[in-house]
Amino acid sequence: xxxxxxxxxxxxxxxxxxxxxxxxxxxxxxxxxxxxxxxxxxxxxxxxxxxxxxxxxxxxxxxxxxxxxxxxxxxxxxx
Ligand SMILES: [Zn+2]
Numbered sequence: 001x002x003x004x005x006x007x008x009x010x011x012x013x014x015x016x017x018x019x020x021x022x023x024x025x026x027x028x029x030x031x032x033x034x035x036x037x038x039x040x041x042x043x044x045x046x047x048x049x050x051x052x053x054x055x056x057x058x059x060x061x062x063x064x065x066x067x068x069x070x071x072x073x074x075x076x077x078x079x
Contacts, residue, residue, distance in 0.1 A: 001022075001025040001026055001028070001029045002029070003029075003033060003035065003036055003070055003073070003074070004070065005025075005026070005029070006026055006029055006030070006033070006036045006039070006040070007036075007039070007066050007067060007070050009022060009026055010039065010040060010043060010066065011063070013026055013040070014040070014043060014044050014047060035070075035073055039066055039069065039070075043062065043066070046062070
């Protein structure tokens, strides 16, 4: 799995809704990708704060922000 895959699955991952095989791949990616680890951490924290620890799906706004962060990272790596 790559960073894009993590972003695509992040809400399912945090909700605990992920297929076990996909979850394993995602966690393997997190082991060597600090950026995604940070994104998962921060997303989880902000959901906890906002929703009193009840897991919810990511809002469109949060998702858009994650995508923007990812795109910046990819652009940076490419240049
Ligand atoms: Zn990553």
